[in-house]
Amino acid sequence: MEITIDNLKQVKKEIFESKITKEEKNNIINKIEDEISKILSDFDKKEEMEIDE
Amino acid sequence: MNKDIKEDLYKEKINESINKYVNNIILNNPEFIKKYPILEIEYNVDGTKKDIYSLASERDIKKMQIKSDKNELDFKFSQNIITKDEYEKSINKIYEKQKKQDLLYDDLIFEIINNSTMEEIKNSIFKYNLNNIDLTRLAEAINSVSENKIEEFRCNNKDFMIDKLSYWNYKYNKISKSISKAREVESFIIDMVKN
Incomplete structure (x- = not known):
């Protein structure tokens, strides 16, 4: 087997x-x-804040 | 947009979970290493994970083996034992092999740096009682891993669209934290050389 990240x-x-x-x-x-879900919700919050600014 | 990010994040998180889970499985069942020899790169025969120094040394040895294969090809070509076409094909194969090996070792070293405390990393290096030459080699290997990871991020960066800015920031923060930790390890090793 070839030594690659995908094979490992x-x-x-x-x-x-x-x-x-x-x-x-x-x-x-x-x-x-x-x-x-938490990460995506944080993204949305940040982007809303940026739009508001 | 969120669907693509969700898929990317899922791949990242499931991979992290598999790694954690499999580390324990292999520790309790080291016979898996015989069944799947590719695991020998990451694990010792007793099922424990290799440390930074072991991986960096093996990375160097594999690089030297590839260099020696290249020298052999250069010699054969210079002696007209192989044609130019054969030489070029073989050289490309060698470079491809080296690239894949480097990527794998970089990933493994980077993962250890990410998942260990500085104290654990320091202790894993102290125990070898390395001389200045070995310490310098180790520092160079870690530097090379960081440079390759930055380059990898730069390449992936081109695929990011502007509407994924939050995700880009998330990825950027993650990689910059890891790079800064790798730099800290590198500085620590360089300081050991000076003393």
Whole structure:
């Protein structure tokens, strides 16, 4: 296997998928989605403030 | 706009989570390293993660191997053992291989710098009791990682549209924090050389 970032990521993804339970995976995804929502909401707030200024 | 950013952020966050999760899995199941030899780049045989010095040294060794492959090709070409076409094809392959290897090592070193405290980084370097030559090499490797990461950001920068300014700021702040930490590590190593 060629030494590349993508190949290493792929291997880690395979290991992750093989060991994680459905529940754990859902928890991780929910946490990420909450985090992303917060980041996006911060972006919107900042842009609104910039428009107001 | 938010859909694209959301996808980018999702990729970034899921990747971070996979990394954290897999670090623990490999620590508890080091046999994965035999099954997937590419993991040997990032992990020791006992499943612990390699530190900055190990990665930087291996990065240097791999660079030297590539340099030696290039010298061998230069020699073969100069002796007319291979044609110009064969030489150019092989040289391009070598450069491509080097580029991919560098990107991977840069990523791994940068990740350790991001995820460790300065104290942890300092201790991981102290334990080797390095001489000035090795310290200088290590400082140069970290400098090169920072430069490559800045260049990578500059290249990606071209893809950003103006309506993604907040996201650009988010990415910029993230990379600048990491670069500033990498510079701090570099300065710390250079100070060790002086003393």
